[in-house]
Amino acid sequence: MAVDHTTRSVRITDVAALAGVSIGTASKALNDTGQLRDETRRRVKDAAEKLGFVGDARARALSSGRTFTVGMITTDSFGRFTMPVLLGAEDALSAGEMMVLVGDTRDDHVREAYYLRSLVARGVDGIIVTGRSADARPPIEVPLPVPVVYALTPSTDPSDVSMTLDDAAGAAAAATHLLGLGRRRIAVVTGPENARSAVERARGAAAALGDRLVGAPVHGEWSERWGRQAVDLLDRSSSAVDAVLCGNDQIARGVCDRLRETGRSVPGDVAVTGYDDWDVVALASRPPLTTVDMRLDELGRIAGRALLELVAGGRPASTAVTPSLVVRESTVGA
Amino acid sequence: MAVDHTTRSVRITDVAALAGVSIGTASKALNDTGQLRDETRRRVKDAAEKLGFVGDARARALSSGRTFTVGMITTDSFGRFTMPVLLGAEDALSAGEMMVLVGDTRDDHVREAYYLRSLVARGVDGIIVTGRSADARPPIEVPLPVPVVYALTPSTDPSDVSMTLDDAAGAAAAATHLLGLGRRRIAVVTGPENARSAVERARGAAAALGDRLVGAPVHGEWSERWGRQAVDLLDRSSSAVDAVLCGNDQIARGVCDRLRETGRSVPGDVAVTGYDDWDVVALASRPPLTTVDMRLDELGRIAGRALLELVAGGRPASTAVTPSLVVRESTVGA
Known part of the structure; x- marks a missing residue:
C-alpha cells in the first residue's frame, strides 16, 4: 500500500451511520454514559468494532485526565x-x-x-x-x-x-548447582569492584559456597580477555580448581576458551558458569554456558x-x- | 526525591504572575500570536523558561492539529x-x-x-x-x-x-580493502541464501573481487559455528586462500578461531573481514575484526x-x- 495522506480514520459519524443512530447516541453508547437500551449500546459497539473505530485518544485524554x-x-x-x-x-x-x-x-x-x-x-x-x-x-x-x-x-x-x-540470589543458585554436581574447589571470577552487580554476585556466591570457595573472589573487567587472564592467574595462585563461577557470560566464555587452550576439558576437568544468559555469548561459547537468566x-x-x-x-x-x-x-x- | 503525587506542573498562571501580565497576554506571548510589544513577549518567555513551563502538549496538539x-x-x-x-x-x-x-x-x-x-x-x-x-x-x-x-x-x-x-556497497568496501592490502585469493563466506543481506553482500563482494574471488560465495548460518565449518570446507575444496570476506561478524569470528586452531595466523597467513561492527563480537574476536559499520x-x-x-x-x-x-x-x- 502506498502512503495515502488523504485516507482518513474512521469517525464517530461512520459508526453512527452503520448503527443507524444519531451521533449523540453513538457517543453515549461508546462512552458508557447516558440512558440507552442495552441492545442499542451493543449495536453501536459492534459497529465501532467492525469499522475499527478507536475514537480520538487526545480528546478522551482531556476528558478523563488520563492519556493511557x-x-x-x-x-x-x-x-x-x-x-x-x-x-x-x-x-x-x-x-x-x-x-x-x-x-x-x-x-x-x-x-x-x-x-x-x-x-x-x-x-x-x-x-x-x-x-x-x-x-x-x-x-x-x-x-x-x-x-x-x-x-x-x-x-x-x-x-x-x-x-x-x-544478584546475590542468582549467583547463589549457580553456586548451589555446582555444589550439587559434586564440585568441591570452586573459584569466583567476576567484574569490577566498583560495580554493584559484581560485588553482589561475588557475595552471594561466597555465602553459598562456604569453605568450597578457593581463595577470595577475583575482580576484573566484564570481558572475555579478563576471563582468559583469570585462568592463568588461578593456575599461578592456587592448586587446581574443579569449577569456576563467573560474574558474567563474557568472563565465562573467556574462561572456557583458556581452559581448552591449556588442555583442560569443560566440564570434564572444570565446570564453568556464566551470568546474564546473553545469547550471542552464552550460546556461542564452547561449550554453551550454564548461566543465570536475569529475567x-x-x-x-x-x-x-x-x-x-x-x-x-x-x-x-x-x-x-x-x-x-x-x-x-x-x-x-x- | 520521593515520588510526590501532589506536585503540580507549572501553569500559565504562574508564568503570567512572574512576568506581571494577564493570562491572555502570557498566552499570546507564548503562542506568538496577537499584538504585543517585543519586550513583553520576551519577559513572558523568560518567565516561562525560568519556571520550566512547557504548556500542555495535549491542548496544544488539539489546537494545532499536531502532537509532535x-x-x-x-x-x-x-x-x-x-x-x-x-x-x-x-x-x-x-x-x-x-x-x-x-x-x-x-x-x-x-x-x-x-x-x-x-x-x-x-x-x-x-x-x-x-x-x-x-x-x-x-x-x-x-x-x-x-x-x-x-x-x-x-x-x-x-x-x-x-x-x-x-549491503552490496558495504561488502565491496571490504573487498577493495583486501585487494588494496595485496590479497589475491579471496573466499566469501556468508549467511543464508534466502536472506537479502547475505545475497547482496555476496553479490557486492564478488563484483568487486572479480577474478580474485576463489570459488563461489558459500552460504550458511549467521553463526560462529558456520564460520569454523567454512574454514574446513575451504581447506577441502580449494587451494589455500589469503583472505576470507565474511557476511557478518559472527561468521568472521568463527573463521578466525578455526584458522588459529589449525595453525594459521590472522592476518599474517589469512586476512579476515566481518560485517555489522557488533562490538560484543567484533572486539572480542581474536584478533579484533576489520568490519563494516552498517550506520x-x-x-x-x-x-x-x-x-x-x-x-x-x-x-x-x-x-x-x-x-x-x-x-x-x-x-x-x-
Whole structure:
C-alpha cells in the first residue's frame, strides 16, 4: 500500500451511520454514559468494532485526565538491558491499552530533564526510569506531577519505588548447582569492584559456597580477555580448581576458551558458569554456558504493574526479582 | 526525591504572575500570536523558561492539529537493530521537539494492526516501521491518515518511502580493502541464501573481487559455528586462500578461531573481514575484526528527517545508506 495522506480514520459519524443512530447516541453508547437500551449500546459497539473505530485518544485524554501513555527514559543506548524491560512493561501495560513513549538520555542530565518535562507536557500517566547497570542513581531532579518507578537501576532514595534484580540470589543458585554436581574447589571470577552487580554476585556466591570457595573472589573487567587472564592467574595462585563461577557470560566464555587452550576439558576437568544468559555469548561459547537468566522481562512487568498501581493510587513496594538458572553443557556435558 | 503525587506542573498562571501580565497576554506571548510589544513577549518567555513551563502538549496538539509525537513499530524484540535506528530518529526529530511512541509487534499481524490504530488514536504525526532484517515486508495493512517511513526493512511497494542499507556497497568496501592490502585469493563466506543481506553482500563482494574471488560465495548460518565449518570446507575444496570476506561478524569470528586452531595466523597467513561492527563480537574476536559499520544511526536519522518532510507535505525519496569500513587487526596486524 502506498502512503495515502488523504485516507482518513474512521469517525464517530461512520459508526453512527452503520448503527443507524444519531451521533449523540453513538457517543453515549461508546462512552458508557447516558440512558440507552442495552441492545442499542451493543449495536453501536459492534459497529465501532467492525469499522475499527478507536475514537480520538487526545480528546478522551482531556476528558478523563488520563492519556493511557507511559513514559520510559533510559541511559542504556545499547539497548541490551532496556529492550527486555520495555517488552515486559508493554506486557503489563497493554492490558490497560497503554503505550510507551521513550527517550534515551545518553547519561546527560540536561537531556534527562528535557525529556521528563516533555513527557509531563504530553500528559503521560507515569514514568519508568531505567538504565544499564544495577548501580543506584540519584532520584530524578525534576519535580513531577506523575508517579515514577525505577527499573534495574534503583534510586538512592529508599522512599522511591525501585524494581531491581537479586544478584546475590542468582549467583547463589549457580553456586548451589555446582555444589550439587559434586564440585568441591570452586573459584569466583567476576567484574569490577566498583560495580554493584559484581560485588553482589561475588557475595552471594561466597555465602553459598562456604569453605568450597578457593581463595577470595577475583575482580576484573566484564570481558572475555579478563576471563582468559583469570585462568592463568588461578593456575599461578592456587592448586587446581574443579569449577569456576563467573560474574558474567563474557568472563565465562573467556574462561572456557583458556581452559581448552591449556588442555583442560569443560566440564570434564572444570565446570564453568556464566551470568546474564546473553545469547550471542552464552550460546556461542564452547561449550554453551550454564548461566543465570536475569529475567529482565519480569523486571519490566513488575515495574509496569507497579506504575499502574501508583496511577490508581496504590502503594506498591520496591521488589527484587529472583533470577533463574539455565543449565547447559558447560556444567553437565553434552 | 520521593515520588510526590501532589506536585503540580507549572501553569500559565504562574508564568503570567512572574512576568506581571494577564493570562491572555502570557498566552499570546507564548503562542506568538496577537499584538504585543517585543519586550513583553520576551519577559513572558523568560518567565516561562525560568519556571520550566512547557504548556500542555495535549491542548496544544488539539489546537494545532499536531502532537509532535512519532510512532515507531518494530519486529526486532532483541533490540540490536532497532535501538540504533531509534536513537538516530530521535536525533533527527528532537530538533522539532518530537518524541517517539514505540510498540513491538513481535511479528504478529494482529498486534501490528492494534498498535497502528492505537498510534493513530494518539494523534501521532507520522510512523516509522522498522524490523530486524533487510528482507522486504508487505506494506502495513491498516489505512493510515498519517505518513509512514520504512527503515531497514523496506516495503515491497516501491511507492512507499523506504530507507535501507546498501549491503552490496558495504561488502565491496571490504573487498577493495583486501585487494588494496595485496590479497589475491579471496573466499566469501556468508549467511543464508534466502536472506537479502547475505545475497547482496555476496553479490557486492564478488563484483568487486572479480577474478580474485576463489570459488563461489558459500552460504550458511549467521553463526560462529558456520564460520569454523567454512574454514574446513575451504581447506577441502580449494587451494589455500589469503583472505576470507565474511557476511557478518559472527561468521568472521568463527573463521578466525578455526584458522588459529589449525595453525594459521590472522592476518599474517589469512586476512579476515566481518560485517555489522557488533562490538560484543567484533572486539572480542581474536584478533579484533576489520568490519563494516552498517550506520544504523544514520539510517534512523534519514528516516526521521524523511518523516518530518512528509509531515510538512514534501516528497522525500527512498534512499540506501552506504556503510563504512572499520579497520582493525584482523586485516592489518597489531
